[in-house]
Amino acid sequence: MPAPERTSLEAIVSAARALLEAEGLAGVTMQAVADRVGVRAPSLYKRVRNRDELIGLVVESTMRDLGDAVDAAADGEPRGALARAARAVRAFAHERPAGFRLVFAPGHDVVLDPDVLGRSSVTVLRLAAELAGDAHALDAARTITAWVNGFVGMELAGAFRLGGDVDEAFEYGLDRVVAAIVDG
Amino acid sequence: MPAPERTSLEAIVSAARALLEAEGLAGVTMQAVADRVGVRAPSLYKRVRNRDELIGLVVESTMRDLGDAVDAAADGEPRGALARAARAVRAFAHERPAGFRLVFAPGHDVVLDPDVLGRSSVTVLRLAAELAGDAHALDAARTITAWVNGFVGMELAGAFRLGGDVDEAFEYGLDRVVAAIVDG
DNA sequence: ACCTGAACACCGTTCAAGT
DNA sequence: ACCTGAACACCGTTCAAGT
Numbered sequence: 001m002p003a004p005e006r007t008s009l010e011a012i013v014s015a016a017r018a019l020l021e022a023e024g025l026a027g028v029t030m031q032a033v034a035d036r037v038g039v040r041a042p043s044l045y046k047r048v049r050n051r052d053e054l055i056g057l058v059v060e061s062t063m064r065d066l067g068d069a070v071d072a073a074a075d076g077e078p079r080g081a082l083a084r085a086a087r088a089v090r091a092f093a094h095e096r097p098a099g100f101r102l103v104f105a106p107g108h109d110v111v112l113d114p115d116v117l118g119r120s121s122v123t124v125l126r127l128a129a130e131l132a133g134d135a136h137a138l139d140a141a142r143t144i145t146a147w148v149n150g151f152v153g154m155e156l157a158g159a160f161r162l163g164g165d166v167d168e169a170f171e172y173g174l175d176r177v178v179a180a181i182v183d184g
Numbered sequence: 185m186p187a188p189e190r191t192s193l194e195a196i197v198s199a200a201r202a203l204l205e206a207e208g209l210a211g212v213t214m215q216a217v218a219d220r221v222g223v224r225a226p227s228l229y230k231r232v233r234n235r236d237e238l239i240g241l242v243v244e245s246t247m248r249d250l251g252d253a254v255d256a257a258a259d260g261e262p263r264g265a266l267a268r269a270a271r272a273v274r275a276f277a278h279e280r281p282a283g284f285r286l287v288f289a290p291g292h293d294v295v296l297d298p299d300v301l302g303r304s305s306v307t308v309l310r311l312a313a314e315l316a317g318d319a320h321a322l323d324a325a326r327t328i329t330a331w332v333n334g335f336v337g338m339e340l341a342g343a344f345r346l347g348g349d350v351d352e353a354f355e356y357g358l359d360r361v362v363a364a365i366v367d368g
Numbered sequence: 369a370c371c372t373g374a375a376c377a378c379c380g381t382t383c384a385a386g387t
Numbered sequence: 388a389c390c391t392g393a394a395c396a397c398c399g400t401t402c403a404a405g406t
Contacts, residue, residue: 146331153330173327375401375403377400
């Protein structure tokens with residue numbers, strides 16, 4: 001009648017994230033996750049409804065980390081803070097490319113937790129308001145966010161093959177886009 | 185000894201694209217594709233090495249269509265042409281969201297045909313050169329492309345839930361980003 | 369209360385056998 | 388030369404049976 005817990009939801013999500021980076025989304029198999037946490041595959045269904053839910057939890061925890069990284073980078077005067085936040089997003093994407101892609105380009109629709117989504121937007125929204133004014137804060141935040149995500153997404157997809165310095169292209173675009181929303 | 189061909193590569197790719205939009209990437213099954221073209225699954229392997237190659241062909245043909253749509257929209261004076269091209273990308277993404285996502289956010293790396301990739305960049309690069317000058321043409325093209333892809337990608341991912349008019353946000357960002365690369 | 373082996377449906381892929 | 392049924396390995400998921 002006892003019932004020793006041999007794993008935890010946290011360990012399962014953590015194993016799935018490690019597998020995602022190491023083997024890609026296709027490598028995040030219930031069996032592979034189970035192996036990593038030292039349990040048989042059917043046992044995972046005690047903590048997780050199915051694989052889709054597990055992937056959703058990976059997305060959520062990745063978003064949380066990204067939000068933390070942005071928040072940590074975004075201090076100081078608003079213009080510099082926004083630039084540092086943008087570079088933090090790019091650095092995060094380089095460190096965990098599979099996770100970043102999964103968050104911003106879900107194959108089938110993921111259940112985004114509104115709380116997590118909202119929290120990660122707050123910092124950018126505040127900076128945008130300071131730079132573009134309250135009336136255009138949301139539009140300005142969307143513009144800079146779209147540009148950063150688009151740039152990094154294309155970079156990860158290998159879409160920049162016409163040569164040129166990609167680091168320089170990022171700084172060029174960052175400078176232009178931030179300037180564009182400032183004199184709003 | 186004869187050998188009646190009961191399908192073709194074109195029909196197979198076309199069936200895969202229809203399935204992609206109707207059922208999502210997971211619905212693009214070798215069996216489902218085979219059913220649509222009126223053949224058994226093993227027969228597909230006469231025209232296609234495996235499922236990954238088939239998905240790659242879907243990406244390629246989708247990119248070709250997108251390039252055609254951009255080219256068709258991008259006439260007239262450069263600034264208006266660039267804006268129309270950007271709206272054409274967004275319209276294409278709304279018509280074929282699954283295809284668009286697959287192109288710009290491949291789960292595992294897709295074999296991008298450099299020819300197709302290059303051709304679709306040429307128009308934007310030309311317009312960028314006219315607006316930003318030859319020295320910054322590539323950076324400017326990357327900036328506008330990144331913003332459009334990022335905006336549309338976030339829109340498709342359902343990342344715009346803080347309210348506000350998304351159409352207006354697009355026009356706001358488009359205006360700002362185009363202006364930002366012009367006075368370069 | 370959690371864990372497991374066995375089982376099922378489904379999928380990608382191969383291959384020998386048909387025409 | 389293309390098509391097919393049969394077969395294999397693998398995966399997600401369920402469930403009755405263990406402790």
